[in-house]
Amino acid sequence: MPFHLGNDQSVYIELTNPIHGGEGWDFGEFLWSPTRNNIGGDSWGILRKLKPGDIVIHSLKFPGKNHEFVGVSLVKGKCIETCSEPFNPGRWKGYYKYYKVPLQFYSPFQKPLSVKSFLEEFKDQLIFLNISNTFYTKDAKKCCQKYVASVPNVLFNLLIEFFEKNNVTLFEHILLQDEGENVASEKERGAPRVKTTIERTIRDTAIVKELKKEYDNRCQICGRKIILPNGNGYSEGHHLQKLNPQHLGPDIKENIIILCPTHHAEFDFGAIGINSDYRIVHIDPNNEFNGAQLAYSRKDLGEIYLHYHMKKIFSK
């Protein structure tokens, strides 16, 4: 699967052990650390840099074994600081305050891959790249003692190459789960199996629900609101930079518009878009909405996500 990192999307790695905080602080659900080390230093300040939509590769070290890449997830929300201690803090017990970064879509690898093998196999390239402050020592011989480290794009590309060589696909778990759902529903309808986007099958996130309510289920394009027999309104939330592994968009207000099913389909398939003047663009110049203004204005819509949709999805 090709990976296109978004303009503002960064990659990090978590190096940890299987004891990871316990309930509400679990591995794959949160990154966490004390905010200050014993002598008041900012050892874990990197956690404050993580943004929604960033990618986190996870590495686990089981007792008596070396580090292994085991899965990948996306950052769900910004880093918060809390004074409550994790249920099972392990060696980070008794600190005054903790950083906590929520994750989503944790997707375990089909098999764990040895970090040491990666370092050995790519040693020459890693030494040539001479990247400091990442997850291995300068001589690329072993992992360094960091909890979270940044992974620059060049290094991420090498990791992808290593994963692919070992038949590990990032986010395959989500893909399989999702295709499974599609296959089942299409069988029920007797329709042939068609590969659809993930976007439609992920359940509404809390932010989508909130936006639907805020904008009264009205479509951003046509302004229509569908009323169901029970009197409730119906609309669909659309992530401009899709959440799926190909686009890895963030689940934030700025990236979501509310649409009717028709315009949702048109957005998904790149038939319609919104340009930088907040005007509607349609691939059919005669479409009634081509060149029209939006049905209502949205101050909290992110220009970078409209732009992303126009550049990577519209008319593709």
Ligand SMILES: [Zn+2]
């Ligand atoms: Zn509409």
